Amino acid sequence: MTGWSRRRVLRTALSTAALGSLPFAPFARAAEPPFRRGVNAWPWFSLTREFPAPRTDYGWPPFQPQRPVPTADDLRRLRDTGLDFIRLPVDPGPFLAADATTRGLLLDMLDAAVTATLDAGLGIIVNVQANGATHYWNPDRMVASVTAPAFDLYCGLIGELAGRLERFQPGKVALEAANEPPQACASEAWSQVQLALLAAARASAATLPLVVTGGCGSMVGGLTALDPAPLSPFEPILFTFHFYEPYLFSHQGAPWMREPVYRSLNNVPWPASAGSLEATLASVRTRMAQDTETTDEAKKAAYAETERVLKVYFDAQPDRRFVDKYLRQVRAWGDSHGLAPERIIMGEFGALRTDARYVAAPNPDRARYIADVRKGAEDLGFGWAFWNLFDGMGIMDDTTRALDPDVIAALGLTMPTD
Secondary structure (H helix, E strand, O other), X not given: OOOXXXXXXXXXXXXXXXXXHOOOOOOXXXXXXXXXXXXXXXXXXXXXXXXXXXOOOEEEEEEOOOOOOOOXXXXXXHHHHOOOEEEEEEOOHHHHHOOHHHHHHHHHHHHHHHHHHHHOOOEEXXXXXXXXXXXXXXXXXXXXXXXXOOHHHXXXXXXXXXXXXXXXXXXXXXXXXXXXXXXXXXXXXXXXHHXXXXXXXXXXXXXXXXXXXXXXXXXXXXXXXXXXXXXXXXXXXXXXXXXXOOXXXXXXXXXXXXXXXXXXXXXXXXXXXXXXXXXXXXXXXXXXXXOOOOOXXXXXXXXXXXXXXXXXXXXXXOOHHHHHHHHHHHHHHHHHOOOOHHHEEEEEEOOOOOOOOOOOOXXXXXXXXXXXXXXXXXXXXXXXXXXXXXXXXXXXXXXXXXXXXXXXXXXXXXXXXX
């Protein structure tokens, strides 16, 4: 893709999109679809060491050395549980900021990760996942629109990655060119961006499976608003969405959430009938009392909002039926476009666990939620990738590398014998 201009990328994308009136091409079916049960492997190629503004480059190596990275033995044990692929989030910033020599080293590192994954008997979806917390190489600069300042550079990286990934084992490797687009669900801007990214990938790789998504953060509403017909010239294609509903359960206690309600939210049960509004509000008050950084006025406002949204939660009494209602929207969308369900992957789902950093859901509730979402996806024929391998939503301890038996069971997997 080196040397491709924005005009050329758009011309190619739009000319192929004009073929969208043709019947949607069938995806070649393998005897067993390669991406059925997976786990995300963040932060293997994330958690970077970018320099503060006004610099726009990264230290070397660009990834934080203390981040957990799966070993060959970790990957083998994941395969032994019954998982068949990993989804690998890759921060594009270090690649785009690097000179030619450093970029070559980074691409070699990525090649080695793909090779190690395949050697362990796992497939891999490489997901280019821009970091919204980065001051320069962030989604706004790269994929906000086809006129974004770094969009040409981003397209070039997508083309280069596609060409390299196509050299690996056919049917076991795929490329997902963007993560959780911030545009609105039915955004025309996102449609143009995605078409251009697909054109860039196909210019370098004719047969590599490409994973596409809808707007509004890859939520269900984004995928169901997506018209797949203009994408058919770029086959083979898979489709993905993310599922964390209801966020009051899955993200309770998450410190990175912007809404103040989440900071002290904890002890929200799953299903809702497993607990009570009174018990959860008592836990919230206890958590707030431990917060010495927030003013009393801010706490009062946050508690009032927390009480309001929790009343809605307990009145609705969400359970497995709540999950199925959402997921059936995806199946109905796929059916309406003649898409086999195995072409659809729930690329992220999960919930925070209770530990020293996060006061969140009791672990039995977390396991019940994970099992409900996983079973809901499987019952409709979708593949899935759990979020995450490590961190507060993970299945593996960052230090000991012990697997969480409750989550392994909730995912319908088997604890390895060694």
